[in-house]
Amino acid sequence: MSNTIYLEYNFKVDPVQPASDILTAELGNVLFESFVETEDGIQAYIRKEDWHPGILDDIHILKNPLFTITYELKEIEQENWNATWESNFKPILVSDKCVVRAPFHDKPQVDYDIVIEPKMSFGTGHHETTHMMLQFILDHDFKGKSVLDMGCGTGVLAILASMKGATQIDAIDIDNWCYLNALENVERNHCEQIRVQEGTAELLVDQKYDIVIANINRNILLEDLPSYVNCLNKGGIVFLSGFYEQDITVITEKCVGLGLKFEKNLKKNNWVAVKYVF
């Protein structure tokens, strides 16, 4: 396998939270692929071929006077991404019932043991949005349900849905790397009920689901919610995340316009996850 050239941005952020989370989300929207938390900010990586000189122009938080953000940039050659990731990834415990861990961690004594090798995909449970979605899934009955996990990343949410008894699950991601990584993780966790696909809401043609899960971002959700609701069975449930507290009104207005009813939301730092009923 040939090495890949990456640009490593070492951001120093003051105050560290919530600015690091906001910065991570914004960089994720412009092709940055991986993030490592540091004591005073984050390191963010982008493939050299995806980079252009104005890449940071659309990162709004850099212009926000409430935060001081500086960065250093260096070019690195990456042979084994896992080495970086393995040295940073600690097991995550969710609601005392579920652990998300790597294959090299010890097996925990919990109801749901999810083994993930994220490489460069989003979805280890470290991020607030993943954590809250896992909490929602843990609290909900998935037995015998059909489920759509849109923007599946590592596949972590689909995997928990499967472990909780969902019988038919479609996990979809637009990103080829996530698609391949979700396939690996689904196999690693023996979740034969999950079908992983590469694509977007355009793949949703005649399927119907009891539950739709989507942890993506505000703009994609606003655009694709009609397609998600279109494939939802009456009485179905939608769990959404990937947006900030200030966006809950616009997302809920869109959902209500499509016939969904707000039921509950969770908050962590500046992030939210919301449950709607059809």
Ligand SMILES: C[S@@+](CC[C@H](N)C(=O)[O-])C[C@H]1O[C@@H](n2cnc3c(N)ncnc32)[C@H](O)[C@@H]1O
């Ligand atoms: C915030 S991550 C969530 C990953 C995982 N579901 C989790 O909860 O940790 C969002 C994922 O959505 C994918 N994505 C972005 N736009 C998408 C779209 N239009 N359709 C499907 N997936 C999309 C990204 O590639 C990314 O893997």
